[in-house]
Amino acid sequence: MSLLELRHVSKHFGSYKAMDDVSFSVEEGRIVGLIGPNGAGKSTTMRAMTGLMRFDSGEVIFDNEPVQFGKTKALAKMGNLIEYPSIYPNFTAEDHMKYYAMDSENPEDINELMKLTGIDGENFGKRKAKNFSLGMKQRLGIAIALIRRPKLVILDEPMNGLDPQSVREIRSLIQDLAKKGISFVISSHLLDELQRLADDVVIINKGKVVRKATMDEFLSEDKAQVKVKTSDNEAMLEAAKAAGWTAKLGDDSQVLINVEEGVNAQAVLAKATEEKLDVLDIQTGSVNLEDHLMEVLSDKSTRA
Numbered sequence: 570m571s572l573l574e575l576r577h578v579s580k581h582f583g584s585y586k587a588m589d590d591v592s593f594s595v596e597e598g599r600i601v602g603l604i605g606p607n608g609a610g611k612s613t614t615m616r617a618m619t620g621l622m623r624f625d626s627g628e629v630i631f632d633n634e635p636v637q638f639g640k641t642k643a644l645a646k647m648g649n650l651i652e653y654p655s656i657y658p659n660f661t662a663e664d665h666m667k668y669y670a671m672d673s674e675n676p677e678d679i680n681e682l683m684k685l686t687g688i689d690g691e692n693f694g695k696r697k698a699k700n701f702s703l704g705m706k707q708r709l710g711i712a713i714a715l716i717r718r719p720k721l722v723i724l725d726e727p728m729n730g731l732d733p734q735s736v737r738e739i740r741s742l743i744q745d746l747a748k749k750g751i752s753f754v755i756s757s758h759l760l761d762e763l764q765r766l767a768d769d770v771v772i773i774n775k776g777k778v779v780r781k782a783t784m785d786e787f788l789s790e791d792k793a794q795v796k797v798k799t800s801d802n803e804a805m806l807e808a809a810k811a812a813g814w815t816a817k818l819g820d821d822s823q824v825l826i827n828v829e830e831g832v833n834a835q836a837v838l839a840k841a842t843e844e845k846l847d848v849l850d851i852q853t854g855s856v857n858l859e860d861h862l863m864e865v866l867s868d869k870s871t872r873a
């Protein structure tokens with residue numbers, strides 16, 4: 570049984586379908602990346618799964634119970650960072666932890682949590698929040714979310730605005746917490762950001778889930794490509810397409826052809842020769858991940 574399951578959830582805002590038959594599940598201790606462009610419906614999906622927003626149809630099951638709008642039971646077992654907890658400029662990290670622990674029935678040991686999230690010590694714990702970097706604030710937010718011993722933590726674009734060092738720190742913090750059995754749903758509009766973090770990906774576009782896969786499966790679709798420059802790239806492109814190959818013009822006056830069954834550098838060379846085109850350069854390489862994501866997003870046939 571999954572920890573969280575969304576079954577055919579739909580949500581309209583007026584005539585706009587922000588969630589269209591969204592189904593996916595989150596297993597215990599897994600990090601799920603919810604990936605999609607701006608406006609795809611990621612935040613709406615996250616709000617639906619916490620019971621923070623009413624949805625039109627479908628159901629959400631969390632920890633074997635239905636999540637209902639306005640009922641805080643599910644929310645109490647989730648660390649929800651869709652709307653960040655208030656950070657008070659004159660409070661230290663420790664003050665925040667004590668303050669938020671007062672709200673919790675069975676709070677986690679806050680000293681342990683501060684150590685775990687790296688907001689302890691003279692430097693962090695005693696410093697006022699107005700002097701915190703964005704990365705420190707993110708870590709404090711995660712520490713606050715963990716006070717209630719959640720089974721699932723929801724993070725909306727947690728890497729936004731962070732420098733590369735903070736991104737690495739937040740990433741390893743999340744991975745350590747997942748090893749302890751906490752599940753995560755993390756949204757991002759950048760696949761790159763979640764590539765080394767998420768175990769599973771749910772790609773969402775225009776309110777629809779267009780692909781669900783483990784990250785390993787998704788990355789293995791990261792196909793190889795033949796990159797060829799010829800005396801007439803337009804003609805090469807036409808010939809490749811006529812042969813039924815997946816091909817397009819690249820940025821650097823080249824034709825990019827996906828390697829698939831029967832298509833490799835040798836076949837491309839043979840085709841160029843057949844077309845009486847001079848081959849100026851030919852290389853194989855892999856498709857850029859963001860390009861692969863764009864392909865998935867533009868794919869009309871939803872393979873989810």
Ligand SMILES: Nc1ncnc2c1ncn2[C@@H]1O[C@H](COP(=O)(O)OP(=O)(O)OP(=O)(O)O)[C@@H](O)[C@H]1O
Nearest residue numbers: 582585587605606607608609610611612613614758
């Ligand atoms: N309360 C609302 N009323 C009307 N439309 C809304 C509301 N909330 C979201 N939307 C619309 O629903 C769509 C999905 O929004 P959502 O915030 O879920 O996208 P997102 O994937 O999280 O994107 P972003 O990264 O830009 O926040 C958008 O077109 C947005 O304008």
